[in-house]
Amino acid sequence: MPTSAIGRRLTRRSRVLSAEPSIGVLPNQLGDGPLLLSIKDAAEQLGIGRSPLYELMNRGEIDHVRIGRRKLISRDALRSFIAANTRSGYEP
Numbered sequence: 001m002p003t004s005a006i007g008r009r010l011t012r013r014s015r016v017l018s019a020e021p022s023i024g025v026l027p028n029q030l031g032d033g034p035l036l037l038s039i040k041d042a043a044e045q046l047g048i049g050r051s052p053l054y055e056l057m058n059r060g061e062i063d064h065v066r067i068g069r070r071k072l073i074s075r076d077a078l079r080s081f082i083a084a085n086t087r088s089g090y091e092p
Contacts, residue, residue, distance in 0.1 A: 036065060036072035045078060056081070 037045065043053040053073075056062045063077040 033075075036074055037078075039071060039073070042073040042078060
């Protein structure tokens with residue numbers, strides 16, 4: 001086995017035997033993970049900031065769950081909000 005200049009043995013490098021394509025695989029997909037999301041995580045999933053999310057919650061457009069002092073949003077509530085606000089075609 002080869003050695004380095006200071007006398008330690010060099011380890012052999014591993015070879016990659018196979019790899020799975022990552023095309024079409026998104027991190028943090030809405031269907032994966034915990035049922036309830038923090039405000040920060042829910043806002044991130046929607047691609048908006050926390051303040052606009054709080055506004056949507058206060059107007060009753062997105063349902064939320066209170067556990068103690070925390071407000072959490074279910075994945076189903078996010079899906080419902082998206083479905084209710086999805087439009088097709090041109091809107092003047």
